[in-house]
Amino acid sequence: MYHKEVAEPCVVPFGSDHPDHVFRNTIDTAFTRAVRYSTTLSQFEEEIRQVKLMFLYNGNPPRHVDRRLTKLF
Template sequence: MYGRYIDDIFMTTDQSIEEMNIQLEKANNKDINIKISTSINTSVHFLDVTVINESGHLRTSIYHKPTTEPYVLPYTSDHPRHIYRNIPYAALLRAARICSNVEDFHSECIRIDMSLLLNKYPAAFITEQFQRFFHLNDAISVSSQLNKDAYQRLHKISLHQSTRREKKLREGP
């Protein structure tokens, strides 16, 4: 597996750590202006994702930097109401895309809920927006019980949902 975002690269390999270190050392010596820093482990943070190798299966969850505050747009700020509705929806969609298992998704839902409460979102509003997310994504059973099969469907569907920009590009001018 290989993933790249600008100058960040993630990859998995069947090579031994020693073989990988030799390859990376060769790559590091090719150009003195390019330095490759590595993290070789069964668990790594890549961008905003924690990737864990569990017996050959990759498990992903959202990585939160330890210094990050649980800050979102305060409910008391003066913005159009649709903005507030989109904040929980976008956070839940991000969690469904990144978390590969229902337990990590559930933990992230709790984190989102707490973050919204800390930023003065009314509890009833939060509940309503969570239900809206699960209803629109045909995943009510994920919200009412930790249904692994239903969550896997939600995870796969959310991974393949086009962004607004992708939809516009497909539609053309």
């Protein structure tokens, strides 16, 4: 998947005052994009790794991210 070089891994911070569905939808959308735009399994695995790191960087608990990934697949 193509990513701009200047793009930063920034999404809605987990500690912000948003409803729970916003966090779920953000994670689901990122994983869905990884499925749609990855043409090989190795690309998909790399994109999932990048998405997980992005959400961890923004304060999401690892368990929350893994749970959303499990529910989608």
